Each structure stands twice: as C-alpha cells, then as structure tokens.
Amino acid sequence: MTDNASLDEASQPLRMRNFYLARQPVLDRNQALFGYELLFRGSAQGGAHADSGLAASAGVLHHAAQLGLPRAIGDATAFLNIDRDGLMSDIFAFLPRERTVLELVRSVEPDDAVIERMRVLAGHGFRFAAEASSHGQALPRLLPVIDFVKMDLRALAPVTLLSLAPRLRTTGKRLVAEKVENHTEYRTCLDVGFDYFQGYYFARPTVISGRKLSPSQTTVLALMDLVASDADNGAIEALVKREVTLGMNLLRLVNTPAVGAGRRIESVSQAVTLLGRRQLQRWLQILLFAEADVRGHSQSPLLMLATTRARLMELLAQRLRPAQKNVADIAFTVGMMSLMDTLFCMPMRDIVEQIPVIDEVRAALLGRGGFFGELLRLAESLERMDEAQADGQDGVLSTLQALAIDGDDLAELEVSAFEWSDKVVRYAM
Structure with missing residues (x-):
C-alpha cells in the first residue's frame, strides 16, 4: 500500500499539543x-x-x-x-x-x-x-x-x-x-x-468462538479483495450485481456529500472511474459497518466511532506527512479496522489473517506499534480522555511527545473528523 521510504519517514515520533477535546456518545x-x-x-x-x-x-x-x-x-x-x-x-x-x-x-x-x-x-x-x-x-x-x-x-x-x-x-x-x-x-x-447510557460498552469486543461472517459481510470483503488486487471493473460489477441491496447501499454511500465527487454516481463502474480504487476501498470498509447494523437505527454508534477515528487518523497523517498520500490512506484503514474485532465478534488476530494487510497495519492493530499504532493510541486516548483523568494519568499527553502541530490546528482536525463522520453516517444508514 505504500513504499518503504514513506514508512521509514512516517515512523518519526509525535510532538505534544495543548488544546484538544473528546466527544463521547450518549445513547437512548x-x-x-x-x-x-x-x-x-x-x-x-x-x-x-x-x-x-x-x-x-x-x-x-x-x-x-x-x-x-x-x-x-x-x-x-x-x-x-x-x-x-x-x-x-x-x-x-x-x-x-x-x-x-x-x-x-x-x-x-x-x-x-x-x-x-x-x-x-x-x-x-x-x-x-x-x-x-x-x-x-x-x-x-x-x-x-x-x-x-x-x-x-x-x-x-x-x-x-x-x-x-x-x-x-x-x-x-x-x-x-x-x-x-x-x-x-x-x-x-x-x-x-x-433513559440514556454513556460509555463505550458498544465498542467492547465480545468474542464468540466459531462465529461466521454474514453473507453480506463476506461479499463486501470479497469486493475489497478484488479492488485491492486490481481486478478489472467487470469482475467488480459482476459481484455487486449478485447482491442488489449491497449495490444500492454502496451507491447511496458514495453519493454522500462527504465524498465530494461533484456529480451523482449512478453505477459501480462510475464509482471506480470517478473515485479511484483507494476511495472505493474506504467506502467498502465503511459499508462493512453499515451492513452489519441490523437494529435499523438512523445512526449506528459503532459506525460513528469507526468513521470518526479513521478520519481523524487520516487528517493527522495528512498534516504530519503532506507529501505521502499513501500514508494517510493507511491511517484511515487502520482506524476502520481497529474496531472490526467488535464488529465481527472475533479476535483481531483472526481478522488480520482473513483480511490481508501489510506488516505496518498488522503491527498497529495487534500491538499499537509503529507510526500508525501511535496515531491509533492517540485517537483511542482522546475518546477515553475522562477515564485517563480519573486514573491520574493522561493518555493523550503520553502519546503526544513530539507532534509537530499546534493545539488549535489539532482541535480543528478533531471537529472536521466529527463533521465528516456525521455526514457519512447520515447517508450510510
């Protein structure tokens, strides 16, 4: 997904900032x-x-x-x-x-x-x-x-x-x-x-031994594999046509204002042409969470959390490594995949065996290692900022040792991630 030189440069440490915020959901x-x-x-x-x-x-x-x-x-x-x-x-x-x-x-x-x-x-x-x-x-x-x-x-x-x-x-x-x-x-x-509930109980993985993916999830994963392996558009379209509902949901999702395509996308072929393979891959990742929500709600808290986390990590990577587009794409993928153990009720180690990922993504997901693991720790610490305070520690500050960005900029990135996620979830469900 990226070259070794980019990853070597991306392994530089992060520096501290001084103004930030957290957004913790309250559910009915x-x-x-x-x-x-x-x-x-x-x-x-x-x-x-x-x-x-x-x-x-x-x-x-x-x-x-x-x-x-x-x-x-x-x-x-x-x-x-x-x-x-x-x-x-x-x-x-x-x-x-x-x-x-x-x-x-x-x-x-x-x-x-x-x-x-x-x-x-x-x-x-x-x-x-x-x-x-x-x-x-x-x-x-x-x-x-x-x-x-x-x-x-x-x-x-x-x-x-x-x-x-x-x-x-x-x-x-x-x-x-x-x-x-x-x-x-x-x-x-x-x-x-x-009446209301606050906390991240909905994001805690509940591992169910031997659990199988739903047919819809299996199809989305197959599509992700086709896109990643650079299969031709005909093969991608043929798979989508076998799942009519999946195709409709995908088109609805890629027409959200968050995509910014500038024109309505009417077919999967158009989606590939206008968005490119990397963008299509991210919308398939999001669709995994949207498809799995069987409660019928207008907003899924897990989907909201995953898209917010992924977008924040992407924006941070873009700000820190502006010349390395692949690094931002990888950061987004790590953010989305970091909650798939909860989504699939499976251990993360089993997930990275089923979904091929590069070594840097594996290290981030399994051990919070490397640059992407550092960004993931930062995102997770922000989400649980009050827990760190109650324990007499600040997980955010401990992760921000050398982040070359000032507080106002980082807070703005957080708000941008919140806003983007809200738009995506509104269309995804």
Missing part, C-alpha cells in the same frame, strides 16, 4: 444516538484548568465555540461540563441553547446565586444536568432546576444504584448511566429504568 434505550458529552482540555502541561479536571471554564468554552460546536455535535444534543465561573459568564451567546445541556461539575455549590443563574438560563432554553454522587446531599436542592440526573457506575455501589435510580425516576428527571463499560451493565441499567 434503543442504542440510538441522543447526544454527546464534549470534554475539553486547555493545557497540555496540566496548568490552566487542571484543578477542575475536565470542567470547561468560560475561556475554554469560548475557544471551543469559535471552533464551531454545531459542527462537533451535528444534530445531537451537547452535554458540556461547566464550573461556577463558566456558569456566571457571558459565554452562552455562543452556544446552541436548544441543543445544549450544561452539566454542573462537583465543585459547583448550589447556593442562591447559582440557583438563580440556572433559572435565568433555563428561561432562555438551556437545560441542566448534575451527577448524583458528585453532589450528594446538595442534589435535592438542584432537582427543581435540572433536567437530567447522571449516575456514575464506577462511583456508586450496585445496591445504591438499584435503590436510588427508582426513587429519582419518581421526580420526573431523565436518568443517564455514566461509564457503562459492558453489555451486562447496559442491560442492568436498562431494566432499572435509565
């Missing part, structure tokens, strides 16, 4: 997307805002708003952590109030001034959330002015969760389960009556 009871919690870090050295952890001060929120928060959340609702200074500031003119939930951090004391400020902002259309264990005995005073109560599964004992959730439901507040790490926890919270 059907596992469809409801919103995102946006987390910001405004200091690479842990200086400014370090005392409040991931709370966004007015300055950080203003900075993020200038990047374009609507681009970062699409049509979803934004949950924004906010401290007292931010709550009392004038930042709110920059936020999409009808799609913004302000989540009070632990340090916010609900005194008279805070409650009055919340009432004023609620009158302008903003909604509020508070976390049960963080606010403890102050929660009853907050209940009349908040709309969502979050419950951190890592901070509450199971017996407390099972008794507290039903009581809070009687208040009419929406309940959000935070840090849901696996499907067992999701099912438990679903049974208890939670």
